[in-house]
Amino acid sequence: MATQERLADILELRAADRQQRAMLDSYLSEIEFRPGARVLEIGCGTGAVTRVLARQPAVADAVGVDPSPVFIAKAHELAGAAANMTFEQGDGRALRFVDADFDVVVLHTTLCHIPQPDRVLAEASRVLRPDGNLAVCDGDYVTITVALGDCDPLQECIEAVKVAFINDLWLVRRLPDLLRSVGFEVRGSRSHGYLQTSDPDYMLTLVDRGADTLAAWGRIGPDLCASLKAEARRRADADEFFGVIGYTSLIARKPPPSD
DSSP: HHHHHHHHHHHHHHTTOOOHHHHHHHHHTSSOTTTTTTEEEOTTTSHHHHHHHHHSSSSEEEEEEEEEEEEEHHHHHTTOOTTTTTEEEOOSOOOOOOOTOEEEEEESSOGSSSSSHHHHHHHHHHHHEEEEEEEEEEEEEEEEOSSSSTTTTHHHHHHHHHHOOOOTTTTHHHHHHHHHHHHHHHEEEEEEEEOOOSHHHHHHHHHHHHHHHHTTTSSHHHHHHHHHHHHHHHHHHTOOOEEEEEEEEEEEEEOOOTT
16 A cells, blocks of 8 residues: 555646656647547556646546556546546556547556556557547657666666566567457657756666665665665766666557448
8 A cells, every 4th residue: 555655646747747747748739639538547556647648638448447546546546526537447458448438548657567468458448439539658668768877777677677567678678469360440649859967867766666665675784785886866866867768659540441
């Protein structure tokens, strides 16, 4: 429970990042939301992206689904009294919705965490109406680094995050083929670079999670765990921090049967 609550705070911290929001706005601008659109976010977390979707002028209903009850409770809290947003607990590999229930489905930094991502994409296709759009954005997590040189100890924290929290580091590189394999037509793709140097709040959370993971695995002791976190903050305070993640977004269409 405590880990989920901590991750909920991290999701909201990331969503408030200007670079992250610009990335989201960039690929959402490629989707034409028809008037009265019904939109689904699979793996909505605390609902940050669902809240953005609900504010799109043409969107009548925005629905967020996530397997975590902690995240769903937080999503309800942050949504307030918004009339066109709903959240529910559920597995993206087995959605409860009827066929052709949505005009747009969004998967934002979610798919890489889920075993059998092809099942999620198949479900996204099933609940999309013909000619509906799917937007997928995820990290190319092979690229993530905070290293300033060879054998940088902070990079070991990032490597631990990759092992502990990412199901498929190479997902975005296989995503076009995965989309086509379940019947989608890929309309376009875009790369998004994410760099934090000064005030690297989000990247510091990754260092912290990696250090804690190494400690939990018994690879390092509590003193070294604390020292790694302190070194990351020393670099940030001295304007010596450098952290990069590459992201990729793809927009795909579900062709009508006649196509």
